[in-house]
Amino acid sequence: MGEDFLIPLAILVGLGLLFGLILAMAYKKFKVFEDPRIDVVENLLPNANCGACGVPGCRAFAEAVINEGTNPAKCTVSSEEGIENIANFLGVEASAEAKVVARLLCAGGIKEAHNLADYKGGMSTCRGETVVGQGSKDCSWGCLGLGDCAKACDFDAITMSDDALPVVDTEKCTACNDCVIECPKGLFKLMPINQKLLVQCRSLLEGDLAESKCSVACTGCSRCAADAAPDVIEIVNNLAIVNYELNDLTTSAAVKRCPTDAIIWLEGDNQFEITTNIDLPLGRVEEEVYYQ
Numbered sequence: 001m002g003e004d005f006l007i008p009l010a011i012l013v014g015l016g017l018l019f020g021l022i023l024a025m026a027y028k029k030f031k032v033f034e035d036p037r038i039d040v041v042e043n044l045l046p047n048a049n050c051g052a053c054g055v056p057g058c059r060a061f062a063e064a065v066i067n068e069g070t071n072p073a074k075c076t077v078s079s080e081e082g083i084e085n086i087a088n089f090l091g092v093e094a095s096a097e098a099k100v101v102a103r104l105l106c107a108g109g110i111k112e113a114h115n116l117a118d119y120k121g122g123m124s125t126c127r128g129e130t131v132v133g134q135g136s137k138d139c140s141w142g143c144l145g146l147g148d149c150a151k152a153c154d155f156d157a158i159t160m161s162d163d164a165l166p167v168v169d170t171e172k173c174t175a176c177n178d179c180v181i182e183c184p185k186g187l188f189k190l191m192p193i194n195q196k197l198l199v200q201c202r203s204l205l206e207g208d209l210a211e212s213k214c215s216v217a218c219t220g221c222s223r224c225a226a227d228a229a230p231d232v233i234e235i236v237n238n239l240a241i242v243n244y245e246l247n248d249l250t251t252s253a254a255v256k257r258c259p260t261d262a263i264i265w266l267e268g269d270n271q272f273e274i275t276t277n278i279d280l281p282l283g284r285v286e287e288e289v290y291y292q
Contacts, residue, residue: 105198108217130144149182157174220238229251
């Protein structure tokens with residue numbers, strides 16, 4: 001009876017040892033080395049997992065920093081101290097990069113753009129309005145002002161102005177791209193903060209027709225293109241397009257003769273002064289403070 005019990009037990013133990021040995025050999029053969037510095041860098045990151053750096057999450061960014069030599073400063077959420085800590089740990093220099101922020105490419109708030117309709121029955125999202133007849137604005141390219149972008153921002157970097165336009169706080173903005181994805185009109189664009197010349201219009205309508213729908217629409221008059229350095233601004237489909245590859249050549253001269261102030265010049269990094277010819281209503285700019 002005892003032998004009948006011991007033999008199966010010995011077989012099971014032997015099989016266990018054999019399988020354990022096979023697993024150990026397989027682990028040793030197929031083991032993928034992971035640099036322990038990745039864990040350290042990940043812990044030094046803010047772990048916002050916002051994707052603003054271009055990779056999906058802080059772990060992937062830490063791997064890119066270690067394995068590909070990615071500049072730690074590409075993490076737009078990290079503070080200067082955090083970037084410096086990573087650079088010191090790795091023994092490298094984190095070269096400064098121009099901060100990237102979200103810009104709103106529309107200035108047609110409720111004071112400037114004409115409405116076609118007022119939706120009833122609880123329609124409270126831009127995406128919902130867009131599904132129903134492209135929204136309430138007479139300009140089919142214009143901001144609907146219902147704040148989908150503000151709700152999507154996990155960093156509270158977007159608030160809605162009295163003019164029903166999104167206001168981007170550039171201090172809080174991490175360029176996470178959520179507002180770009182959320183806006184059904186495609187009115188947000190991530191741009192380096194040192195790009196000061198901005199066309200706040202997306203309408204492709206011609207001249208008087210565009211202005212009849214929104215008082216701050218680009219009319220395609222070409223005055224900005226004529227006043228800017230050569231090739232800096234081109235009029236395409238009745239809309240002024242800035243060539244940011246020539247950003248160093250941009251100046252405020254391009255905005256001086258704009259009849260509608262569709263093109264503006266931003267001064268400063270965090271609080272912007274608008275170079276313009278006329279007083280503009282609150283809500284035209286992408287910051288908390290408006291200088292007249």
